[in-house]
Amino acid sequence: LLLAGSAQAELNVSGLANTCNNCHGTGGVSAGESMPSIAGLPEGYLKNIMMEWKTGKRPSANMTRLISGYTDEEIAALAAHYSKLPWVPAKQKTDPKLVKLGKKVTEKCSGCHGDTGKSDDADTPSLHGQWSQYLQLEALKYRDDAFNMPNKQMVKAAKKLSDEEIKAVAEFYASQSK
Amino acid sequence: ARAGAAKARVVVIGGGYAGATAAKYVKLGDAAIDVTLIEPNKIYTSCPLSNEVIVGHRDIKTLEIGYDGLKKRGINVLHDFVTGVDRAKKTVTTQGGKTLAYDALVVSPGIDFHYTGIEGYNESMIEDIPHAYKAGPQTLLLKKQLEAMPDGGKFVIVVPKGPFRCPPGPYERASLVANYFKHHGKTKSKVIIMDANDSHSKKGLFNQAWAKLYGWEKEGLGANPNGMIEWVKGAEGGTVTKLDAKSKTVSSDFVDVKADVLNIIPPHKAGKIAADAGLTGTQGNNFEKGWCKVEPMTMASAVDPNIYVVGDSCVAGEMPLYGNPNAAFDMPKSAHIAMTQAKVAAAAIVAKVNGQPVPNPYYANTCYSVVGDDYGISVAHLYRVENGTFKYIKEGSGVSMMTLPDKSPVPAAYRKLEAEYAAGWLRNVMADSFS
Numbered sequence A: 001l002l003l004a005g006s007a008q009a010e011l012n013v014s015g016l017a018n019t020c021n022n023c024h025g026t027g028g029v030s031a032g033e034s035m036p037s038i039a040g041l042p043e044g045y046l047k048n049i050m051m052e053w054k055t056g057k058r059p060s061a062n063m064t065r066l067i068s069g070y071t072d073e074e075i076a077a078l079a080a081h082y083s084k085l086p087w088v089p090a091k092q093k094t095d096p097k098l099v100k101l102g103k104k105v106t107e108k109c110s111g112c113h114g115d116t117g118k119s120d121d122a123d124t125p126s127l128h129g130q131w132s133q134y135l136q137l138e139a140l141k142y143r144d145d146a147f148n149m150p151n152k153q154m155v156k157a158a159k160k161l162s163d164e165e166i167k168a169v170a171e172f173y174a175s176q177s178k
Numbered sequence B: 001a002r003a004g005a006a007k008a009r010v011v012v013i014g015g016g017y018a019g020a021t022a023a024k025y026v027k028l029g030d031a032a033i034d035v036t037l038i039e040p041n042k043i044y045t046s047c048p049l050s051n052e053v054i055v056g057h058r059d060i061k062t063l064e065i066g067y068d069g070l071k072k073r074g075i076n077v078l079h080d081f082v083t084g085v086d087r088a089k090k091t092v093t094t095q096g097g098k099t100l101a102y103d104a105l106v107v108s109p110g111i112d113f114h115y116t117g118i119e120g121y122n123e124s125m126i127e128d129i130p131h132a133y134k135a136g137p138q139t140l141l142l143k144k145q146l147e148a149m150p151d152g153g154k155f156v157i158v159v160p161k162g163p164f165r166c167p168p169g170p171y172e173r174a175s176l177v178a179n180y181f182k183h184h185g186k187t188k189s190k191v192i193i194m195d196a197n198d199s200h201s202k203k204g205l206f207n208q209a210w211a212k213l214y215g216w217e218k219e220g221l222g223a224n225p226n227g228m229i230e231w232v233k234g235a236e237g238g239t240v241t242k243l244d245a246k247s248k249t250v251s252s253d254f255v256d257v258k259a260d261v262l263n264i265i266p267p268h269k270a271g272k273i274a275a276d277a278g279l280t281g282t283q284g285n286n287f288e289k290g291w292c293k294v295e296p297m298t299m300a301s302a303v304d305p306n307i308y309v310v311g312d313s314c315v316a317g318e319m320p321l322y323g324n325p326n327a328a329f330d331m332p333k334s335a336h337i338a339m340t341q342a343k344v345a346a347a348a349i350v351a352k353v354n355g356q357p358v359p360n361p362y363y364a365n366t367c368y369s370v371v372g373d374d375y376g377i378s379v380a381h382l383y384r385v386e387n388g389t390f391k392y393i394k395e396g397s398g399v400s401m402m403t404l405p406d407k408s409p410v411p412a413a414y415r416k417l418e419a420e421y422a423a424g425w426l427r428n429v430m431a432d433s434f435s
């Protein structure tokens, strides 16, 4: 008990987060188009996907490997930490034509993602102002059987999209930086 | 303290990934600490992804960044070169004639090269025989030489005994040069890696990629008549001991290889100022001699508690990573780990200044290597400190998958993602340290 107590006291969440921010940006706000911002995502979503990576349920080129080195307590602390930081939309240029198409295509997504990608649901990530390239790469993963993503509703939604529509939805959500 | 005086003075020597991050994170941790970063260059050029510049995939401008971001955070940036450290007086002196007092000193001068060791080779030759292992003009010089090389030529990379910065770097370079040959109708050309070591970083993944992309079959000089990459290990003649600069011929005990383009990467040591300050080991093996030993909890120098050594200059840990005690003895020298070391040091400095306990440190590394079109691979390392010593965390570390868990080949989509992530990672490490 004493040991558990002292281990608890030692958990240094900002130090832990520093190992993430190399890739996800200072304070979890990404400066790289292919890397997601993670500050301000819902705690439930953050915790869920990290545990899915850790338990091998969710494939990822990097995150499965990295997250296996963190304890469940640390993952919970990181989820709480990032969820409390402000969501900062990425400054990026988007293509107005694709944004227009994306707006139309995402009408069928709004039930879960809201009109702009801003959702109040604890298990749904924010998409408004996320990096377009990241959103596109992620949508492609949901569509691709090679990844076998665990969220079957998203897989179903993505499978209906053409390559151009995938670009368009990414550009649309990326442009909704409010 | 005097009214209006800073709470403490932190001086940082060297504004690379390590030093810039240390300066920024001390300031983020406590704005009342006075931070001065000393760096001679006004523009820093990132080594990470500079191999892409050599083969024309990337503009060198995308690797350049200045110090305005740090200045905006209230950090004093002094463009000067540190020539001396007086550890007793706790001052540093510069070429420009300044003397600065410190309460805590961060030493992060990166690496310097040993130009001895290869008979017939010396520093004056790098304008003809580039190392391209400090990014900038050297990178562009090697690019020019590659472009001028005729088909059927030999591009020879001489790899020193470890430790050297970016353990996968030479092999990433070899891959991209072969890719260049493929795209420029120079398929009769070869990249020959003369390696002083008997193994290398991400070897399985590199060999897999080379087989898929560049006709690789096996190790050894001349082993791949239809392939574009040859790797000669130390035990089989890879250790270059002699150079005939005029004919660009390198020799080992077993073989002579005449190069059309010769890229000698000299052995490394900690940046000179670290040695001048008496922070480097003077005996022991390759991983001890010439490098700065540090305290695991704080990154403080093992010989001076007021000095923190972060980045390529330090030797952090003595854990045999690959089961071979001579293979990779310490944390790899990478920008990624340099930054986590700097963050640990910054947190320790802020805690010390404020009389708080030392926060628990965590160290992480990732090195992406882009080895072909839409083809990236990576390695990750995670370290913690247990009972005062570094501990390598096997879970949380490792390389990209060689196969899927069911042994089927890894879909190309995974390799493409890692190539994309490498580019996003670069933007983030540059921003996390300099902005």
Ligand SMILES: Cc1cc2nc3c(=O)[nH]c(=O)nc-3n(C[C@H](O)[C@H](O)[C@H](O)COP(=O)(O)OP(=O)(O)OC[C@H]3O[C@@H](n4cnc5c(N)ncnc54)[C@H](O)[C@@H]3O)c2cc1C
Pocket (backbone or CB within 6 Å): B013, B014, B015, B016, B017, B018, B019, B038, B039, B040, B041, B044, B046, B047, B048, B049, B050, B051, B080, B081, B082, B083, B108, B109, B110, B111, B132, B133, B134, B135, B165, B166, B169, B271, B272, B273, B310, B311, B312, B313, B333, B334, B335, B336, B337, B338, B366, B367, B368, B369
């Ligand atoms: C080809 C190549 C590819 C690489 N790829 C990757 C990669 O993909 N990922 C990765 O993580 N790492 C990579 N690296 C490694 C990475 O570049 C280094 O590990 C990293 O730069 C280390 O940072 P540093 O701050 O310790 O040293 P440096 O970046 O070298 O910075 C040191 C700074 O100190 C300054 N300095 C030196 N002496 C003094 C003095 N006396 N006074 C004042 N200033 C001084 C120098 O001017 C320099 O700006 C690569 C390296 C190479 C060569």
